[in-house]
Amino acid sequence: MNLLRISYFLAVVDQGTVTAAAQALHIAQPALSRQIKTLERELKLTLFESTGNRLKLTEQGEGFVSIARHFMHQKQAAEKAIASLRAGKIPCIHVAATQVTIRGLLSPFIAKTHPDDPVIIPKATNHFAIEDALHAGSDLGILPTVPSPHVASYPLGDAPIYAVVPEDHPWAEYDAVSIKQLAKSTLIVSSRRAVSRIIMDNALSEALIQPARLIECDEDSAIIALASAGHGIGITSLGTIPAGAVALPIHHAGTLKITLHAVWSPHHFAQQALRDLSKDLADYNNAA
Missing domain, CATH: 3.40.190.10 (Periplasmic binding protein-like II)
Incomplete structure (x- = not known):
């Protein structure tokens, strides 16, 4: 499958119309329409149907959205891994955590890091969605609950209430x-x-x-x-x-306390770096 066409498909889904998507992508509307038609032929699926002046996702199209987003996430993860291989280390680590964890643990910890350390970029996330965030661009999550058996994890210690x-x-x-x-x-x-x-x-x-x-x-x-x-x-x-x-x-x-765990995908390309960061977070939290 052509990933560029998949990205065009998602642009139409996210923007709502071919016209808006073409403007966002800075390409001509007829060219974008041709790319969508080509994608439908490649997939042997009907992704959109016309309703007046708008396109509406078909049932097949709705089913393909999550598949398309997964493909694009995998592409971004591969690009990130390749960039890290070139640099010899992971330059940025995206961390999903609750707002309280970011303020109480992550931000003070980040303030103690050095310029040569990976850049830690927090993203405020509801605790119910932290593990899901590992499939949507986050390298690491900090859970205030018990991790599922589907992720790698490291105990970070407690946060008193x-x-x-x-x-x-x-x-x-x-x-x-x-x-x-x-x-x-x-x-x-x-x-x-x-x-x-x-x-x-x-x-x-x-x-x-x-x-x-x-x-x-x-x-x-x-x-x-x-x-x-x-x-x-x-x-x-x-x-x-x-x-x-x-x-x-x-x-x-x-x-009364919350027990925190760092979690990451067991298939992440930089598992050792994530484990090392988790250990540093645990040491910082337990020394505080």
């Missing part, structure tokens, strides 16, 4: 708080999509505790800001706390 209070709060002098101390408090928490919220809900349920009120916010820096302003007790795994607030570990049958 904190209760954040203003610096003038009565708890500010404590070393930690128990889950029972959160009873009857207003808690500022992430939505149930977040791993920290799932762990917190389970701990509250086990302790038979019902908070007075829950305020949901999916931005951890805003959770900390709201807690600093006295709107409630912030619950976050982001350990970087600005002046004016105090972060206290939460105890419930041990410290």
Whole structure:
């Protein structure tokens, strides 16, 4: 199959019309239409059907989209591998992670790297989609959950879950708080999509505790800001706390925490480099 024609097909899918795709690709519309027709003949599939002035994907076309994207990802991965072979090392490592992991672990770690190290490029990703991101351009993922058996992995250690209070709060002098101390408090928490919220809900349920009120916010820096302003007790795994607030570990049958794992494809061309980076991340996280 001709990868250029496949890229043209995806451009039409993404742009919505042949005209828009031709403009984006900087080629003439008739030439693009011919390339799509040639691709259909090569595949022996009908990819589009006309509906007025627009093209609509057929059932065969819809089925081919994921195949086409896979081919283009493989092409990009091959080009990246070849470039790394020429350079003798991997120049960039794309890392999929949650926003909290990027802020709390990756960004501080990146600040400690050297100019000769690979450039680490984080991409904020929902934790449900991190393993999928390994098939869509990311070299490495950082999971706040247990990895599947289909990926290579390396344990990075734990990220504690904190209760954040203003610096003038009565708890500010404590070393930690128990889950029972959160009873009857207003808690500022992430939505149930977040791993920290799932762990917190389970701990509250086990302790038979019902908070007075829950305020949901999916931005951890805003959770900390709201807690600093006295709107409630912030619950976050982001350990970087600005002046004016105090972060206290939460105890419930041990410290509440998220266990992090680095994950990558077992077929990645630079497995050793990814394993080495994972070890460095683990050392940094565990020393923090």
